[in-house]
Amino acid sequence: MNFLYPGFLFALLSVAIPVIIHLFNFRKFKKVYFSNVQLLKEVEQQNSSREKLKNFLILFSRILALIFLVLAFAQPYIPLKGQKTTNQNNSISIYIDNSYSMEAINKDGNLLDEAKRRAKELIEGFGVNDRFQLLTNDFEGKHQRLLNADEFLKALDDVQISAANRNLQQILNRQGNVLTGSVNKYSFIISDFQKNIAKGPTLSTKKDIQYAFIKLNATGLPNVAVDSVWTLSPNHQPGASEKLVVQLKNYSDEEATNIPLKLTINNQQKGLSAMTISAGKTKTDTLSFSGLKAGWKKGQIAIKDFPVTFDDTLSFSFKVDESLSVLSINGANAGNYIKALFAADNYYKLTENGENNINYSGFANYGLIVLNGLKNPSTGLVQQLKTYLNAGGAIVIFPDLDANIQTYNAFLSGLSLPIIQSLNTTETKVDQIDLQNPIFKTVFEDIPKNLDLPVAQRYFSFIESNSANKENILSFPGGKLFFAKYGAGNGAVYLSATGLNSGDGNLARHPVFVPLMYRLALNAGNETAMYYNLGNDNALASKKINLGKNQTLKLSAKNFEAIPEIRQVNGKTLIYIADQIKSAGFYNLNLADSLISVYAINSGRTESDMHYLSKTTLDNLAAESNLKVFDADKDAVKLIAGANKIGQTLWKLCLILSLIFIAAEILLIRFFNNPKKTI
CATH class of the missing domain: 2.60.40 (Immunoglobulin-like)
Known part of the structure; x- marks a missing residue:
C-alpha cells in the first residue's frame, strides 16, 4: 500500500488529543447530605468495571475515527501489479488540439469545447500537489512550464482556434521536454486525429511516461479548398495583360459542382469563374486581367464552400515594376544589337559595362545579365555570377567565337555548363523551335507551317554529357544546342552556340530575336514567392x-x-x-x-483534408505498452484520469470507516450508559 499525499500522515499526532482527554478527565464527587435513608433508593448505582469498559471503547472509537479520517486525506492506494510504489507527485502534460479541424461539430457540439471538457475531467482525477502542462499547436513559451490546477484551468479557458498545426512526434517531443525529474509522468493527447497528424508508421516515446490518446469523433464534412495560385510571368509590367493560374482541390468523396471563384486585386474585382471538381481531385483554371499600375498589389482568390470555410480564401502579393533593369557586359567586338533592342522599349532600363570594367556589387539589382561577346571571362566573374544565380537571377551568354576555347571552357565549367568541343564553320539552319516553352508560348497566335528560323554561319559545338538539366529552345538538326536553358542554383543560364555579330549568323537580325530576348527578360526576373x-x-x-x-x-x-x-x-x-x-x-x-x-x-492547407485516423490505426501507432488509445464516445475519461493510473484507491473506504467509528462513539455514549435504580 502507498499514499498519494503522505504529508497528511503528520496529522496522526492528533490521536494524542482523545488520549489526553481520557487520562485527565477526573470526576470530582460532591458530598450530598441527607437525613433520610429513603433518599438512597433514588441514587443511581454504577458498576465500576462497566464504566471503565465504556470509557475504553469510546476512546478506541475516537482514536480510530481520527486515524481513518487522516488516512482518507492521505489517499492510500494499492499499486497495479508490477508497478513501483513511490511517494512522488505527478506531472501531467495535456495537449489540446486547437487546429482548424477542431471547429467541426459532433453530437456534443464544438470539438474544441469538448476537448476542454475532457481536459477538466482529467484534472479532477489528480491531486492538489500535482502539476500540469497545457500544450497547444502554438508551442508558445508559456506552455513550457508546469501549472497548478487553478492556473491550468484558467489557461485552458483562453485556448482558441489557431492556424498552426503539429504532428504527433513533435507533440510528444515537446511534452517530453517538460516531463522530467523524479515524478510520476503522464501524457494526454486530446485530438480528432486527422490523418495529417501522423508522419510515420511508429512513434518514439519515453519509457518513464504513461501516454494516452483521447480520440474525439467528428462528423465527416465535404470540403473544397483554394489549394495554390501562381502567375505565368515573374515580372509584371504596368498595364500589361496578366494570367493567373488557380488550383482548387476537392477533399470530399463526392463531386463538387459549380464552385464560384472570384479574383480581387487591391479590393477590385478582376475575374470570375466557376469550377466543377471530381471527388478527391484537383483542377486548375487560368484567369486573365490587366490594367495594373506600378506598385505592390494585394490579391485574393475566394470561393464559396460551406461548412468548412477557413481554406476558402488564399491571399497573394506581387509587385508591378515601373521598369526592368538589364545589365549587358560587352566584349570589345560585341556590337550594338543588345543596346538597340532594349532601347526600343521604355520598360527596360539597360546598363552597359565593359568586359574590363565590371561593377560586381550591383549584380543583385538586375533582373537579367547579358554576357555579350566576352573575350576573356575571368574566374572572379564566375564567382559573382554564381552568387547572382543562387539568388534566382538569369544570365544570357552570347560567346565570342574568336576567343580561346580553353579559356571559355574554364568559364563554362565554373557555371556547370557544357564545354566547347570545337568551332564549326559550316552554315547550318535551326530546324526546331519549342513553341510550348514559356518564352514562346504566347508569342504566336497562329503557327505557320514553314516557319523561318535563324541560320548560323559559325557556331560552337558542345560536349553535352548530361542533358537532364537542359531545355532546348532553339535547336540544330539532331537536337544539337543552338539556344538552350540550363538550371543553375535558384536561377537559370541561357546559352547560345553563336554570337551576335553578322559574321556569326543572322540571329541578331532575325524576327525571332526580339520576342526571344523580351520574353526571356520578362521570365527571368528574381521571382519571389507570392504567398x-x-x-x-x-x-x-x-x-x-x-x-x-x-x-x-x-x-x-x-x-x-x-x-x-x-x-x-x-x-x-x-x-x-x-x-x-x-x-x-x-x-x-x-x-x-x-x-x-x-x-x-495564409493558413496552411494541411487541415483541409477532413479524414481521420481510425482507432485501429492509432492502436498500431501505439505499439509501446505505455501508450493507450481511448475513444471519447466509448471509453470513460475517468478510467485514465483516476484509479486506472495508480491502481486500487482506498480513500473512500477510509472515509467510510471514520464515519462508522464516529457513529459507534455516539451509540456508546447514548446506549451503553443505562443507569440502574435500586431500592
Whole structure:
C-alpha cells in the first residue's frame, strides 16, 4: 500500500488529543447530605468495571475515527501489479488540439469545447500537489512550464482556434521536454486525429511516461479548398495583360459542382469563374486581367464552400515594376544589337559595362545579365555570377567565337555548363523551335507551317554529357544546342552556340530575336514567392536589402508590429519571423518610411483534408505498452484520469470507516450508559 499525499500522515499526532482527554478527565464527587435513608433508593448505582469498559471503547472509537479520517486525506492506494510504489507527485502534460479541424461539430457540439471538457475531467482525477502542462499547436513559451490546477484551468479557458498545426512526434517531443525529474509522468493527447497528424508508421516515446490518446469523433464534412495560385510571368509590367493560374482541390468523396471563384486585386474585382471538381481531385483554371499600375498589389482568390470555410480564401502579393533593369557586359567586338533592342522599349532600363570594367556589387539589382561577346571571362566573374544565380537571377551568354576555347571552357565549367568541343564553320539552319516553352508560348497566335528560323554561319559545338538539366529552345538538326536553358542554383543560364555579330549568323537580325530576348527578360526576373503559409515558412525572402548604420527593418500589419531578424544569404535578404506572426493577412516590410515588400501570409492547407485516423490505426501507432488509445464516445475519461493510473484507491473506504467509528462513539455514549435504580 502507498499514499498519494503522505504529508497528511503528520496529522496522526492528533490521536494524542482523545488520549489526553481520557487520562485527565477526573470526576470530582460532591458530598450530598441527607437525613433520610429513603433518599438512597433514588441514587443511581454504577458498576465500576462497566464504566471503565465504556470509557475504553469510546476512546478506541475516537482514536480510530481520527486515524481513518487522516488516512482518507492521505489517499492510500494499492499499486497495479508490477508497478513501483513511490511517494512522488505527478506531472501531467495535456495537449489540446486547437487546429482548424477542431471547429467541426459532433453530437456534443464544438470539438474544441469538448476537448476542454475532457481536459477538466482529467484534472479532477489528480491531486492538489500535482502539476500540469497545457500544450497547444502554438508551442508558445508559456506552455513550457508546469501549472497548478487553478492556473491550468484558467489557461485552458483562453485556448482558441489557431492556424498552426503539429504532428504527433513533435507533440510528444515537446511534452517530453517538460516531463522530467523524479515524478510520476503522464501524457494526454486530446485530438480528432486527422490523418495529417501522423508522419510515420511508429512513434518514439519515453519509457518513464504513461501516454494516452483521447480520440474525439467528428462528423465527416465535404470540403473544397483554394489549394495554390501562381502567375505565368515573374515580372509584371504596368498595364500589361496578366494570367493567373488557380488550383482548387476537392477533399470530399463526392463531386463538387459549380464552385464560384472570384479574383480581387487591391479590393477590385478582376475575374470570375466557376469550377466543377471530381471527388478527391484537383483542377486548375487560368484567369486573365490587366490594367495594373506600378506598385505592390494585394490579391485574393475566394470561393464559396460551406461548412468548412477557413481554406476558402488564399491571399497573394506581387509587385508591378515601373521598369526592368538589364545589365549587358560587352566584349570589345560585341556590337550594338543588345543596346538597340532594349532601347526600343521604355520598360527596360539597360546598363552597359565593359568586359574590363565590371561593377560586381550591383549584380543583385538586375533582373537579367547579358554576357555579350566576352573575350576573356575571368574566374572572379564566375564567382559573382554564381552568387547572382543562387539568388534566382538569369544570365544570357552570347560567346565570342574568336576567343580561346580553353579559356571559355574554364568559364563554362565554373557555371556547370557544357564545354566547347570545337568551332564549326559550316552554315547550318535551326530546324526546331519549342513553341510550348514559356518564352514562346504566347508569342504566336497562329503557327505557320514553314516557319523561318535563324541560320548560323559559325557556331560552337558542345560536349553535352548530361542533358537532364537542359531545355532546348532553339535547336540544330539532331537536337544539337543552338539556344538552350540550363538550371543553375535558384536561377537559370541561357546559352547560345553563336554570337551576335553578322559574321556569326543572322540571329541578331532575325524576327525571332526580339520576342526571344523580351520574353526571356520578362521570365527571368528574381521571382519571389507570392504567398507564405503560417507555421511552415519561418523565413520571408526579399531582394538584397542594404542597411545603413542604426537602420532596422520593421514588419507591420493591423494591430501588429515587429522587428525581425535578418540574414544575407546568396544575394538575398531573409527575414526570419519565427512564431511572431499568428494570423493570416498582409504584412508590410518597411525601412524607415520606405515600403520594401508586401507579404501575404495564409493558413496552411494541411487541415483541409477532413479524414481521420481510425482507432485501429492509432492502436498500431501505439505499439509501446505505455501508450493507450481511448475513444471519447466509448471509453470513460475517468478510467485514465483516476484509479486506472495508480491502481486500487482506498480513500473512500477510509472515509467510510471514520464515519462508522464516529457513529459507534455516539451509540456508546447514548446506549451503553443505562443507569440502574435500586431500592
